Amino acid sequence: MKKEEVPQDKSNLASANIREMMYAVDENGKYTTSLSTGWDPKTIALDNAIKEIEERIALAKERVANNQTSPIEYYMELHKMDLTVLASYVGLWKWRVKRHFKPSVFKKLSDKTLQKYADVFDISINQLKTFNGGES
Incomplete structure (x- = not known):
């Protein structure tokens, strides 16, 4: 052009x-x-992508509130990560990270494992354990 x-x-x-x-x-x-x-087409595409991310964050927040998933999934979505990226950041296999999404498994995680997630999400272990709707 x-x-x-x-x-x-x-x-x-x-x-x-x-x-x-x-x-x-x-x-x-x-x-x-x-x-x-x-450029209008690029702006529309970007706005749609942001809207989709916001919807996924809201859904994850709701699932945590309903005890259907752990706060790890919410923070993963909030930080615009997927399972592969999060697993690489915490140094665990994807299947293990996905397993940590289960509330019953999450409650049994050691502080050492929780610290890995907290470091990646730049929050404290306490914030991760006592999820209060994503508010810091």
């Missing part, structure tokens, strides 16, 4: 005074960089 055609649509980036660098062709036909405040 030509430098003067670089999209300048309203987006979340623009409201935060952040601009995205894009490549464009200048008047001499050479590639150059140009700053963009946003």
Whole structure:
């Protein structure tokens, strides 16, 4: 695209005074960089992804409140992780982390194991054990 055609649509980036660098062709036909405040299709996709993440966090919070899962799942969703990422951060197999989602198993975890999760989520063991709806 030509430098003067670089999209300048309203987006979340623009409201935060952040601009995205894009490549464009200048008047001499050479590639150059140009700053963009946003592009509507990208903004829509980003907004949809954020909405989906917020829904997954709310669902996990509800499942913890109903004793259907442990706070580990909630904090995993809150920190935008998946099972593979969380397992690698805590240094455990995925099946073990998934097992720790069970409230009955979670209650029996050692402080050493809980500390691994607390460190990853940047919270205390007490906050992890006494989940109060995700409020710190």
